Amino acid sequence: MNQESNISEVIKSRWSPRAFDDTRPVEAEKLIAILEAARWAPSSSNLQPWHFIVGYNFDSCHKDILSILNEGNQIWAQNAPVLVITVAKMTRGDRQNRFAFHDVGLATENLFLQAYDIGLSCHFMGGFSQEKAKEIFSIPEDYEPVAAGAIGYMGKIDSLPEDLAEREQATRQRRTLDEFVFTTKWNNPLGIE
Numbered sequence: 001m002n003q004e005s006n007i008s009e010v011i012k013s014r015w016s017p018r019a020f021d022d023t024r025p026v027e028a029e030k031l032i033a034i035l036e037a038a039r040w041a042p043s044s045s046n047l048q049p050w051h052f053i054v055g056y057n058f059d060s061c062h063k064d065i066l067s068i069l070n071e072g073n074q075i076w077a078q079n080a081p082v083l084v085i086t087v088a089k090m091t092r093g094d095r096q097n098r099f100a101f102h103d104v105g106l107a108t109e110n111l112f113l114q115a116y117d118i119g120l121s122c123h124f125m126g127g128f129s130q131e132k133a134k135e136i137f138s139i140p141e142d143y144e145p146v147a148a149g150a151i152g153y154m155g156k157i158d159s160l161p162e163d164l165a166e167r168e169q170a171t172r173q174r175r176t177l178d179e180f181v182f183t184t185k186w187n188n189p190l191g192i193e
């Protein structure tokens with residue numbers, strides 16, 4: 001199965017760069033547009049469990065978010081004018097919402113695709129301290145930090161250290177459809193040509 005050529009342009013063009021242009025701020029209307037895109041994501045029972053903590057154009061919140069990223073991420077993410085932490089509300093009333101992370105992911109992908117559609121790039125990260133995020137941003141008990149994100153205009157590859165520049169140019173890899181699309185029973189590929 002190979003339907004790659006049939007997917008929409010914005011999905012094809014999305015990738016996660018590390019080179020961001022630190023001289024080019026993100027316009028307020030573009031930031032609002034990508035957050036609006038997140039807002040319109042589907043969610044279980046329309047609970048909309050997503051929240052975004054936003055550090056904008058190198059403000060003090062940007063510094064705070066940068067400070068809780070793993071060192072390996074700080075090296076490149078520091079140049080992205082917008083840094084975010086996504087947060088999930090884990091409960092619905094007195095019950096757990098088992099779709100909370102799922103739905104924050106949907107909102108994040110909406111944000112991603114809208115960003116690429118208007119010329120911005122995003123790179124999300126799991127490499128940050130959830131504990132410090134809770135502390136610095138006073139995140140309440142029944143909420144969990146999910147991921148950190150770097151957003152901005154793409155920069156020049158030669159602004160990166162050599163090892164990261166190399167990774168930046170590596171061919172993007174994905175599993176084939178047969179490896180994850182099954183029918184009838186587990187591991188039995190659907191196999192439509």
Ligand SMILES: Cc1cc2nc3c(=O)[nH]c(=O)nc-3n(C[C@H](O)[C@H](O)[C@H](O)COP(=O)(O)O)c2cc1C
Binds near residue numbers: 017
């Ligand atoms: C939840 C999540 C956590 C990630 N964590 C990191 C990270 O800590 N550091 C990093 O450099 N990239 C991170 N990535 C980026 C992935 O490595 C990247 O999306 C994947 O390799 C596919 O590449 P592509 O986005 O260019 O298609 C993360 C992505 C997601 C969605």
